[in-house]
Amino acid sequence: MVRLVFRKFREIGTVSGVLKYLVYHDLQMPVRRLGKKHDQELTWQRPNRMTLLNLLHHPIYAGAYSYGRKKLDPRRQKAGRPYTGQVVQERSNWHAFIPDHFPSYITWDEYLHHQEQLHENQMRRFTKGAPRAGTALLSGLVFCGKCGQRMQSHYNQKCFSYGCSRLNMDYAEPVCQFCVGQPIDRWVVEQVLEALKPASLEVSLTTLQHLERDRKDLEKLWQQRLERAHFEAERCRRQYDRVEPENRLVARTLEREWEEKLTAEQKLKEEYHRFQAAQPRVLSSEDLQRIRDLSQDIPQLWFSTTTTDLERKAILRQVVQKVTVEVQQKSEQVRVDIQWVGGLVTSGTTIKPVAKLEQLSYYPDLMKLVKAHVEQGTLVKDLVNVLNETDFRPPKRIRMWNITAVRSLIRRAQKVGGTQQSLPVPLGHWWRLKDLASWLGMPGITLHRWVTMEQVLAKRNEKGKWLVWADETEVLRLRKIRQTPRSEVNRNKWLEQFTSKKPSG
Ligand SMILES: [Zn+2]
Known part of the structure; x- marks a missing residue:
């Protein structure tokens, strides 16, 4: 091994x-x-x-043989986990090395x-x-709405994204969810700037006071419950103490009762600690003052060119406790919850760019509309105007429809409406690359990339052209992968799904 x-x-x-x-x-x-x-x-x-x-x-x-390779750094140690906090030393600092x-x-x-x-x-x-295209302002604050884990920020040349990839990194499990970061950051920043406007801030602070009052009421109830439990345990103890030693039977019963009460009290205490731990950070009067001050000059401060991203991050952390993100399966919508410091929550939906029309949540409605217009004989340029007046937007965060995009929509609508051709079966399920690509409705170059990545079974014919093997199941599998957002296709999934019976030749 x-x-x-x-x-x-x-x-x-x-x-x-x-x-x-x-x-x-x-x-x-x-x-x-x-x-x-x-x-x-x-x-x-x-x-x-x-x-x-x-x-x-x-x-x-x-x-x-080595000794003293690691040294304990108490600052890095995590409570209750004695093996954490070890820092590897330079070889020259090892105690022994043979x-x-x-x-x-x-x-x-x-x-x-x-x-x-x-x-x-x-x-x-x-x-x-290294952040090239802006910094993920929320890094460290974003949590996965599906599994509750903290999400990591990932950077590439053009953008950054938040991914719930801890289990992927540590155990090579599939990535839980993944989302381009800019739309989330933008939405949260909008909310923060809005919330810090003096008017809305006062509303929030009043709500917060109400929340605080509720919390105090709850706290009082808890204290009463705890007192009662303690009192009952004490009463049992006193009863037990008073029993004459010769009344052994009574003593035993009382002892058992006392034990039960003690256990109940202990359990209640634990529950109370859990309740306390789940409470959001309480704002002190200094906190409130700081937030009020911040609200006075936030817009200038935020957009000032001299403000660094680090400072913006610091501002966000003054008011935002955590942000929960949940990508709505295979669509452009992302649900975002902001949990403010102090306990209020703002929820909303933001749009992430999706690459394909089919991933849009309104794709079926859009196609229905286009089809109806095609049947009515609406001209392409009129349809462009019609669509631009609806709420339907093209994928990839494009704002408006144009002639080319609408033409391709019409082609789709005709295909959806037309009679479905039956699967052409080439000899031994070996397709010419071009044919299979067009059957799958994907660019040949993408299929070619799959070939070079060995994600599909392929061979060259006598003329050196690629032939790709695919029976009916395999065609379905490829089509499914094609429809999955790229971020969700990882190598593992590829491999797992390649279960079709392969030909021997
Ligand atoms: Zn997750």
């Missing part, structure tokens, strides 16, 4: 690649459990990023090479992560 990991790392070069490989082949990893209780017992666990990284970084697999001490899986040179590769990967990620 260990050998396999090293071999795969040499081949693939990234930890996430190795992880995906292990997950795909349903392989488990051996892990020695630490701590007195487990006595270094060997267990098999599903592969994860941390275990792989430990394996690749540890010099023992290259036969070296090469060639144990039998090894890899040579020392290979080990060094791996370290270099890991370092390089990390640097690449950092430079890739």
Whole structure:
């Protein structure tokens, strides 16, 4: 197993690649459990990023004995998790280092090479992560509306996005959801600027006071419940104390009752702590003053060229506690909830750009409308005007319909209405690339990319042209992938779905 990991790392070069490989082949990893209780017992666990990284970084697999490789940094330690907060030291700072001490899986040179590769990967990620097209202002504040995990910010050349990808990164599970970041940031900033306008701010602060009052009432109720529970436990104790020792039977009954009351009291206390923990941050009078001050000059401050993104982030954090995002399946709508500091919530929907017409939530209605006009014989240029007066917008955040876009709509409408052709079956299910692409209604170049990525089964004919294999099930699978938003198609899904029976030839 260990050998396999090293071999795969040499081949693939990234930890996430190795992880995906292990997950795909349903392989488990051996892990020695630490701590007195487990006595270094060997267990098999599903592969994860941390275990792989430990394996690749540890010099023992290259036969070296080392001591003092990691040092505890109490500031990084997480409460209740004794093994966290370890920081790897430079090799010169290790307490002991003896090469060639144990039998090894890899040579020392290979080990060094791996370290270099890991370092390089990390640097690449950092430079890739350098914000080029604006910064994700909400990074760290965005939570997944589906599973509740914190979402990560991802950057690429043109834009940034928020992804719920923790489980993907750590365990190579499918990405939970993914969304382009700018529309979310823009919407939240709009709400923040609106909320900080003096007029709306006073309304919010009054509401907040009401909320605070409710919370105080609740708190009072809790205190009463706690007192009652405590009083009952105490009464039982006193009764128990008063029983004469010879009344053993009575004593036993009372003892049991006392124990029950104590347990109930303990349970109530725990519940109360949970209640407290779930309460939003209470605003102190200084907090309120700071927010009022902020509201005086926020618009100038926000749009000023001298204000940095870091400062904008700081402003947002003064008022926003968290933002929950839920992408509505395969459509352009994203539900966003802003939880303000203090506990108020603002909900709304924003639009993320989708690449394809079919992903628009109003696609069926749009097609119905277009079809009706086609049947009436409306001219293309009139239809452009008709559509521009409706709320239907083209995909990719394009504002207006134009002639080309409407023509393509009409073609679609005619196809939808026309008789569905039956599947042409080429010899042995081997299609010419061009034919299959046009049957799937996709550009040939995209299908060609799938061929080069080995996502489809393909071979060259005697003239060197690509032939792609697809039976009926495979055509359905490809069509499904084609309709999935690109962000949701990851390699895993590709592989999982490729279950069609493949030809032997
Ligand atoms: Zn999620």
